[in-house]
Amino acid sequence: MIEACSVDTVRAAEQPLLDAGLGDLLMRRAARGLARECERQLRLTTPDGALRGTTAVLLVGSGNNGGDGLWAGSFLRARGVAVTAVLTGSRVHEDGLAALRAAGGSVLRLSDHDDAAHRRNADLPDSVAAAGPVGVDQAVSLMASAHLVVDAVLGTGASGGLRGAVAELVAAFHDRAPEQGRGTGQRTPRVVACDLVSGVSGDTGEAPEPLLRAHATVTFGAAKTGHVVSPGEQVTGELTVVPIGIEDRLGDAAVHRLEAQDVLAAWPRPGATDTKYSRGVLGVVAGAPSYPGAAIMCTQAAVNAGAGMVRFLGDSTARAMVLARSPEVVCSDDQPWDVHVQAWLAGPGVVGDESQAARVQAVIEAKEPAVLDAGALDAAARSVADARLGPHKVLTPHAGELSQIFEWLHGFGLCDAAVERSDIEAAPLHWAREAARLTGATVLLKGATTVIASPVGDAASSSGAGECLCLSVGDASPWLATAGSGDTLAGILGTVLAHVAEHPQALAGLGDWARGAGRWAAAAALGAGLHALASRVRGESPVPPSVLAENVRAVLTRP
């Protein structure tokens, strides 16, 4: 589990140590960790893994993030790496700069236009003014010919994205990098980010362009929210958390990230005395004449994920198709109020079919927990005009569907403005949290990183005020971006909900937050985690959703 913290939480943990005069010590520890990862990355670039003869370019901002970079540069110098720092701000961390100079590093200062830099020279502190100016084109060439580029421009102190000459530099470097790697025999440098890829928000994961996409990021004390949610996660690369001595002082995590081992350890497995009912019966309302495949895929996934029983409600054609693929499914044309289940899944493929739409409505109103997917989302959003849904109802939109939900909420006067799909893609965690707050439901927002927001404590009350429990799941194969993989996810999610409905403490091992109202978000994250694992069973290869459903069983098969 990665417990990702807000910037304020990390700063609060650091403050007593800074007050005690230990700031330099913290920075030195951070820089040692950064230098270790830089060494590892540099060794990847040479045939014999030697450091001598390698070159590193540091992009150094005006704050402590730049200070970390400069100290790390001094440690790399001591290991024989040729280091050049390019100062991007009008100030610099003086001790770090002195350390790099003393270790024999070169220092340049980025200028937008030579004459502008010249005119402003008088305003610069001596340490910065003493560095030779370097233009954007020249700095791009330096970076492109280095073995390693360290991004230490902005960390947790960033407000917004990169600006000015350093923004130009990063954009120009990215324009040049692909042509450099492709077919020319030239390598592209490894990129390591210090704490955060510069410009990524540590709190929201917003990642305004231009950005220096990292192969690896080294962060300090704790992962930050921006590392574990989109779009920040997609530019972070491999994440290393370096302990700096603040770990015992950290407050609550802002986002819990489930990793593969958490999913496998927490996945409900039957005990010796379990019955099909005690394991959880999942009722499914899915499919319509125009989308029959959805019913097949979600039931197949639920069967493979280990539901105690799957009960499918639909017409005779849909029932025949479901049974042809999964004879284990119990099919009928009952109404939801006629059958006894632990949880519901409603909505996959339910489009333009009045009898299935009526069943969906009944599921929304039912007391049982439910996954409300695809064709159930509009009806669920409309129902919020009458009453909040509750965290046991799990909405599973992608960004486009969430935008549609906000349109309904806006129509009811529950939010100030409609929210575009692009807004949601730029800040998925924020909008998932907002949707959870307004609907009262657990919201699982799909995408490259899946985020889950669920109202707990005060936020679960009728007013919706208060914080949400937030989780994220990553490492899914991008091959999942194919029609039907959402149906498979829905079946898996339904299976966990049915189990948790019968065993409220089933997921408590994940953490205290997974008890009480938090169990629904935990169940949603567990389902998304299994889906992600199933997407990679055969490595990086296409995963048609029907194969994905089969893969689920392979993931759960113990060696």
Ligand SMILES: NC(=O)C1=CN([C@@H]2O[C@H](COP(=O)(O)OP(=O)(O)OC[C@H]3O[C@@H](n4cnc5c(N)ncnc54)[C@H](OP(=O)(O)O)[C@@H]3O)[C@@H](O)[C@H]2O)[C@@H](O)CC1
């Ligand atoms: N605290 C600790 O104990 C430890 C902290 N550590 C390290 O410190 C880092 C945080 O350091 P920090 O607070 O100095 O912030 P940082 O990210 O370097 O930015 C500073 C300056 O950048 C500027 N600026 C802002 N936005 C901008 C933009 N969009 N475009 C351009 N410029 C922009 C702004 O300056 P201004 O523009 O106001 O002059 C701001 O003051 C943290 O990430 C970690 O690496 C570690 O050593 C471990 C111990």
Ligand SMILES: Nc1ncnc2c1ncn2[C@@H]1O[C@H](COP(=O)(O)OP(=O)(O)O)[C@@H](O)[C@H]1O
């Ligand atoms: N680039 C990506 N990387 C990883 N997972 C992805 C990516 N794009 C989509 N997914 C996942 O694939 C699934 C797609 O679901 P959805 O859009 O509802 O598809 P459908 O409705 O066609 O079944 C979701 O679980 C989503 O998180």
